[in-house]
Amino acid sequence: MSNLQARLAALAPQRLKGIRRGIEKESLRATPESGLAMTPHPQALGSALTHPHITTDYSEAQLELITGVHATPESCLEELLQVHQFTYRALGDEMLWVSSMPCDLPADETIPVGRYGSSNVGRAKSVYRMGLAHRYGRRMQTISGIHYNWSLPDVSSEQYFALIRNFRRHAFLLLYLFGASPAACSSFVAGRQHELRSLTDGTMYMPHGTSLRMGRLGYQSDAQASLAVSYNGLDGYAQSLQEALTKPYPAYEAVGIMNPGGEYNQLATSLLQIENEFYGTIRPKRVIHPGERPLHALRERGVEYVEVRLLDLNPFVATGITAQTIRFLDMFLLHCLLSDSPPDTPQEIAALGRNQHKTAAFGREPGLVLERDGAEVPLAQWGGELVAAFAPIAAALDAAHQTTDYSEALRSAQALLAEPDLLPSARVLAVMEQDFGNSFIGFTRAQSRQTKAKLLALPFSAGLQARFAAMTEQSVADQKAIEAADAMPFEAYRQQYVSPERLGLSKAAIAPALAAV
16 A cells, blocks of 8 residues: 555545635636726725625736635535626626736736725735836736635644645646646737747737746746745745845845835835745645734744645636536645655756746647656656546545545546647637637637626526625725724834734844844
8 A cells, every 4th residue: 555545544534524625716807898997996896905705916907706715616616606796797898807818908007006995904905016016017917817725624734835845746737737828918928028929910829838827928037036945844934935025135126115206116125025926836824813924824823724826717617617626626635745745955846847837838749748856757647647646535535525526527637638639728729719710819808708698697696696795885894994093104014014023033033134134
């Protein structure tokens, strides 16, 4: 019996049933003509600062729809569907753009940054986004995706970091199976260096690409590439992030905290303004207390769950993700948790980065090889070995839930590995060619309109409408209460928030960190 099978056998069915998950889904608001909506966050959706299920991500036009924590994929997707239904009823003639790569974008500097009111916490959120604009440009921030939050009872921080290391090793498989962004509007790359090919006037693509969102054009940063973040344990992870959050970075020092007119450019001049700026395919997470820094929460109370961040929106699905995909993620994450997970090394981390970029740009290329343990291995072979190793996990989950759904999700993944033309990324290009003259905008506009019509046609009870309307009212009241309670000048708030003491450092570590500032 392998180590994985022994650990799986030791998991009681009740513990397997204890898996919890939640979804955060980003989508751009777009005009009927496929341009970026330049309107404010709809009033009917309440306060983006305080609403529990509906907020904005980077841009004022980038909605983020959030579920609670759920015991089953079905209940999670049911809530996500309801949030979508309420949201669409507030959009007027606008629609949600159903692809991860953005709609037709205006000039970079005119893309509206999210606004969260006059409170210190609201202003800090906007200033942080201004910082992202100065550092990476606004267009990059309009890429949208799905974040999948996942936990299992009685898992230690050490075990979660072992999961994370294995996740990073095997993340190529998720990009291959579920990547759905092989093409983009030409406006996204205007004036930028890129490796994309021209498909038609207005459409750029990679012929064998799976996820441009997770490739060199997506959430990448030369500055962050210098970060040597290790996932060998909480202490090392926290220490590497601490340095990035406290040590000034020359290029960002040149930007400055404020411009000559007294407006804020960014929250800090460090490599990372705050923890969320660190880009990664997966993050260790912990629910934070009001005003608490995420790194402090991790250090004080350990890892509570992981956040999977590499999923594209599936443009063929109304909510962007299916129950079958969720079940595959459950199996994938359990495999990462239960398999042996040796420490990572700088050499391996560099190889994993190359694997990610190759899969994102060339994943469906026949015979594509990736790096594993210093040798080359075909992506299809490695992926097949992984999926085969999931079989006992699928059987255990099916037994715990008295279903065959997990085995069916596994068979679906095996079919995708055997028939690359069935992959979402291949289907996007095929439908674009067949029905829309190879136009990315034409394809996504049609899918977005169809999704809007479908969701508006579904029943939505008066009770649900009233419940969401009450959340809207409550969120507005909550934002006003926060603004009324503020007593501290914003600059004092900013300095206090970014101070090293807030990161949960020991007193011995604070002095050198302050000296570096």
